[in-house]
Amino acid sequence: MGGSDLILQRVMGLHPKIIDLSLDRMRRLLADLGDPQDTLPSVVHIAGTNGKGSTLAMIRAGLESAGQRVHAYTSPHLARFHERIRLSGTLIPEESLSNILTEIEEINAGRPITFFELTTAAAFLAFSRHPADFTLLEVGLGGRLDATNVVARPALTVITPVSIDHTQYLGDTLPKIAAEKAGILKRGVTGIIAPQQEPALEVIERQAARLSAPLQIAGQHWHAGPEGDGMVFQDERGLIDLPRPVLPGPHQIENAGTAIAALRALGFGAPEAEAALNNASWPARMQRLREGPLVEAAAAQSCELWLDGGHNPAGGEAIAATLSQMPPKPVHLICGMLNTKDVIGYLRPLARVADSLTAISIPGEANTLPAETTAGLAAKVGLPAATAPDLGTALDRLASANPVSRILICGSLYLAGRVLTDNG
Template identity: 70%
Template structure:
């Protein structure tokens, strides 16, 4: 059943001809019209980066909440419902509250051009400003410097997770250019936790931080995180933590956990908050095991996984995760957007999977047709490639041929969201 917010969100999509148009003018105009909510948010932790933003944020939130803090959180895109983007003091925003805020922002905007992300970000800021909390976690939508979230003058802390090549059409062709956009969230005198970076990206971040007098807490310099004998070891100037491995699967989560722990330590939280960060975080569609629901139950012998990574670094992270799992025949069901580096995503996965079944993402105008994903998979080196009309159809074929296999549905957060909706 559609909610009132669905109708408003559909209308807001039509206020600007482009989905993405990076500039802050429209956001500043609407923030002024709504009474500058960005100026009265609970202390902000602002997170940019190409990969790992959401996982890092989820771990910080788990740590803060375990320490008794009330936490607002803003993320994008959503998977199953828009409400996931706005978490108010620990709970997802309610439908009545969301509909009322969207109405208010639509009226204040008065039909002027504004992108969907910009107007919904202002709605989130209004919600955060009006609900008491101890911290606000803000995840950048795209880039950093000109992202709609980058309007908070003095955050408590900024974080830059690993930067890699993605969204070149908006952020620049080279790693230094992209790192420069991400470093746009740095603020004068505000400390910044920096995850692992390529040297040419780190140079740009360090130069920007030096100009702004922003203290850096950088991976490999000020903090280290690594796995040792099945534990997560974290070390910084104040000492060593010996913690359980992150509950979020995959070796890349060690570094994301390191950034989250560095952030919690910067903010003065103790070891119990740090332990909760790694052991209690939940973040769907990041190597998520699907055990229940219609899709999982349609193939009871299959070990079913879901991941929304979609760029070359995401493909490499998934491949590294699969490589460390117990040996089992592994098949991919893959659907991607036509704006992504398809070959760069698929190449690391060739060694980890027996086959790939390509699907189109239903209802998604920018989907890569299954036929093109299949062609890209063959070019990347997959020996066995097929096409299917849907994820369910692909799963049924795999289950019939290999009933005890591992199946990973992958390639896009949009596909992951549809799978989570279909699987209840």
Template identity: 60%
Template sequence: MTETSDRVLSRLMSLHPKVIDLTLGRVERLLAALGHPERQLPPVIHVAGTNGKGSVVAMLRAGLEGAGKRVHVYTSPHLARFHERIRLAGTLISEDQLIADLAHCEAMNGGEPITYFEITTAAAILAMAREPADYTLLEVGLGGRLDATNVIGSPALSVICPVSLDHQQYLGETLEEITFEKAGILKHAVPAVIAPQDPIAEAVIEARAAELDAPLLLAGRDWQVWEEHGRMAYQDLHGLLDLPLPRLIGAHQVTNAGTAIAGLRRLGFDDAACLAAVSRPEWPARLQRLRQGPLVEAAEATGAELWLDGGHNPAAGAALAEALARLPARPLHLVTGMLRTKDVGGYLRPLAPLARSLSAVSIPGETATLTATETAEAARAAGIAATEAESVAAAVAAIGAVEPHARILICGSLYLAGGVLRENG
């Protein structure tokens, strides 16, 4: 039987009884067996936070590549294919290389317990260490302090995006506890860009940075970003930049762009790189207008727009509501599926004043999915009229039949978004 990356990944899922088990010991053991590839990476920019990590990474990549740099990128989770997680000098990892690196990590692990994320992160680091590049962008998977990406001794730059409540079952019940985990990526004397934070979170980050003598570039103190007259303004000690609004949609993307620009300027990049960061990034499932595929055809047959977003916590719901309110007026209908580990009500309440209805679906293939019934009940409790649908396609068709020219937004989970992108081609 021909080996495929899917087969190898399936085997790797069985090496540990838990999907998430935060510690660094297992991945450090495997990296040592692999010859410490984490010490051979191009300069690392390590990005943590609750919301905005992926967008900031996409903007940093766009800025660095706009300056002519070769950039490795490691992000998670993927949407349609695992290969999306590993970008080598601008190109997604090939199937043959992914198979080889995963299989090598599997062999060097020797059957020892290790989580899926830990061993696949090791494979990503191995692949990135072998390919020449100028920078490596590492996105934290969960938390920071004990995340498998936190094996870099001295990155070139740390970045902490806005921190809020999420993954409390792993990171702690309070904002202080969660921020402590995120601040675990800070390293001795390594500069760190800090996005706008709740004062509680900012205090935790500042205290940890002081212990490590890590210079901070704090939003509101060392740099500012704002929208003005349909443009984006950024200011720091180096001066004022007048830029177009970010290509990625939403007021929160102005903050994300400011975070990326602060990082680029700290690393010595010029205004052209900053312009590329806002004008060139690509990041699917972040309030993305779908333009083609069978789901789009079904929506457009009734004059409807089809949009996709993968946000899934209260802060993401608030940012999504703000972005939707800025779009040209259309009746908004949600197609929503969520995991039972999320604060469903907290996510949906900001959307309630905007949404005329919600069609609840379960997420195919996800054991932790809420049933359509459970999601519909949560939506009604949040103040949204809700029904259940057998699938996203059925929901899109039903909405179009009732309300032509609607804006249909599929939302609530990156796993749901990934399924939609696969289904829609």
């Protein structure tokens, strides 16, 4: 275990709640650190329910293709915390992370602070000390009171599709959730708005009008859609013919459109748009696993092994749409979920495309839903379900009983992280 891991374990105990949405503690800590958020390279701030990470990955790929140095802050991590902080294109080194966390821990002096607040402050401090051209910030939860929402004047804000999730923190209706996401809009700063359901869009437009924030809205100011084997993007500057995004799934065309609209607003053109689609990498989003011990176990029976960390109803719809466009093959799910999620809403679209579900509990995760509960909910939506004591057993059983099939491990980013760790 590295020094940074020990510090991160310690800071978990500095606040009784894992999530406590407020900006007061964050502003106090940042003031003590000299307000590093005010000296970041040009900030692109990204909120939304689904597609934030993929959209950020495509923006980053486009910018880097133009020789731009890009900082990026994302969450959660899958295998190692260092994935959250990317300095000028590379993951933060262990020594740098340990030093910055130690510095912040000393300055905070044991006062209440959440894990996400302290680690966001660490990212800001690291970014402020390393030269770059852009900083891409992904909101952790919501937007209005998220720890990332302390940058007074970003270069651009982006809101990806808004749907129902995290209702215990953000509200139980789409307009309430959209209002939290719209909290990242800033006076006079352009906002790029992905395709939205009408109740969400109305809230976003009202907030933008209050702030005189110009919007570039999907379907109004720009359009993106499939075209033959590729896709097209069109805005007031013209039409671009493009390849399909390398990230799989029809929903990635929507995310690609949002990323291209952002790149265009930052002054970039067709070459960067194409690179955004061709070069983006975002693990655990309909990712085909091609090597490692888990893959070897599946490949012995000629099974494909896929991984996805989506976990809400919109994520379930996206996975189902992706699977339905793949060459026909029996689909068997290995699913582990958290007890805070709308499991029925997530599984219902998957029941249309999958032949079975094997439920497991997520190892080492306090909020895991018991495998028996997940299996019971799968049966309720018409998905034949069984349980297994662990991932390895589930994979062996499925591959042996269903050779030449497509096995998808899904249901939680925490499970996806364990898979990537265990698979090397």
